[in-house]
Amino acid sequence: MLMNLIMLALPCVAYTYENIALHKNAWQLRPYRLYMWSASNAVDGFKTNFSAFGGQCTISANNQYEAVWRVDLGAVLGIHHITIYYRTGNHPWGPDNGFTTRFLGFSVYISNTTDKEDGVLCFKDDTFTRYTIPAVITLNCTHHGRYVIYYNNRTSSSIPPDYSIYAHNELCEFEVYGCPSPSYYGEDCSQSCPDQCLDSRCHIETGNCFGCKVGYQGPTCDQPCQKNTYGYGCSMVCGLCVNGEQCYHVNGTCHNGCEAGIYGSHCQMECPQGFYGRNCSNKCSEKCFIYKDCNIKTGVCFGGCAVGWKPPLCNEECDDGTFGTNCSNYCGHCHQGQSCDVESGACPNGCDSGYKGIHCNESCAHSFYGPNCRLRCSNTCINRTCDAEKGSCDMVQNEIGHKNTYNVTFQEITVIIVNKIFVSIHPN
Incomplete structure (x- = not known):
């Protein structure tokens, strides 16, 4: 007879897990009216009498379409398997036993709250008939939870023919096997879950974490996050x-x-507008062509620099000898080699000898020489042409009108003329 009563949904292996539901608080929806069939009967540890009057079974009210029973494990614990002993009336179990139809279609949930919808479905019967359902069934439910909830209903409009009209929970013993501490696993519950398991919870058989703490990954959460x-x-x-x-x-x-x-x-x-570099610690130059608008990485000004400032960062004035936009222009011949104005290119003290103009980059016109080309070449210079810098004539006319290719200065010519006059006045 015993062989007809028991069906195991797990392999036939000896387990040393503890019945963590034993003597815990239990509750049921709509209990039967007499006190002797309370919800706690299913976790009292007795399973020798499966009749209504044996005092070992819980029984729900008649004529109900939903039946709910649950046990509170007292904490979120690791669960390995669940064994249910159903009411038999102490009669042979099988299709002729009237309680088989009441057991059909049941479900078991594991939840951290009293609401089954917050949990996970451990088992749902949708295959058994009154010929195949066992009176004692063991379910594999490797999970963590605080509440184990038994549920059955007859609310569907298409109930299978073997099912009873009303829903019942007639549990004579409901055993939940697992580890009494949530952070241990293994057959004797002696191994600690990996340190980085979320809430220190792991699979009760393998030790694999159900979830990892922040920043970790892998089955046992021993690998820090990688790949950025x-x-x-x-x-x-x-x-x-x-x-x-x-x-x-x-x-x-x-x-x-x-x-x-x-x-x-x-x-x-x-980086916000106007800043660039590591941690945006540098300020874009105020001399960017577009005020404080530069590349956030390099600080290079967009559109170049304001007039008179040197690219690429526009934080230095043009080097000596250059001026203008991005210092792209070269100064002219300023007086004594002085640098020109970095913005306008003008020479501050005028031009060097031989040059004229705002930028001192124009040579003296014909017949002029000296600083800013303000001096005129000597009349004695052929065609009044002289060196633009020094004023010396390339060619001069002598006293009889012949051209001499002497390179003489205006002062030298003056001396010659004075000497000629003196000789003519004092011939002896």
């Missing part, structure tokens, strides 16, 4: 850490700061 990710489930993407470094796998911060042009605790924001 961080956070819960390594689902967050790191910002732009300097040199492409991996951010801190837990909170996403960058150990050595942000890449140039980026700032913020997670290096995910571009």
Whole structure:
């Protein structure tokens, strides 16, 4: 007879897990009216009498379309398997036993709240008939939870023919086997769950974590987030850490700061207008062509520099000898080699000898020489042409009108003329 009563949904292996439901608080929806069939009967440890009057079974009210019973394990614990002993009336179990139809269609949930909808479905009977359902059934439910909930209903409009008209829970014993501490696993519950398991919970057989703490991944949560990710489930993407470094796998911060042009605790924001460089610590030059508008990484001014300032950062005036937009122009021949104005290119003290104009880059016109070309060449110079810098004549006319190719200055000519006059006055 016993062989007809028991069906195991697990392999036939000896387990040393503890019945963590024993003597715990139990509750049922709409109990039968007499006190002797209370919800606690299903967790009292007695399973020798499966009749209504044996005092070992819980029975729900008649004529109900839903039946609910649950046990509170007192804490979120690791569960390995569940064994249910159903009411038989102490009669042979089988299709002729009237209680088989009441057992059909039941479900078992594991939840952290009293609401089954908040939990996970451990088992739902949708295959048994009154010929095949066992009176004692063991279910594999490797999960964590505080409440184990038995549920049955007859609310569907298409109930299978073997099912009873009303829903019942007639549990003579409901055993939940697992570890009494949520952070241990193994057949004797002696092994600690890995340190990085979320809430210190792991699979009661393998030790694999049900979830990882922030920043970890892998079956046993022993691997920090990689490939530029961080956070819960390594689902967050790191910002732009300097040199492409991996951010801190837990909170996403960058150990050595942000890449140039980026700032913020997670290096995910571009520099605001007017700033650039590592952690946006540098200011764009006020001498950018567009005021304080530069590349957030390099500081190079967009559109070049204001007049008189040297690219690419526009934070230095033009070098000596250059002026204008991006210092692209060269100064003329300023007096004594002085530098011109970096903006206008004008020479502050005029031009060097032989040159004229605002920028001192124009040679003296015909017959002029000297600083700013203000002096005229001597009349004795052939065609009044002289050296623009010194005023010396390339060719002069002698006293009889012949051309001499002497390179003489105006002063030298003056001396010659004076000597000629003196000789003519004092011939002896």
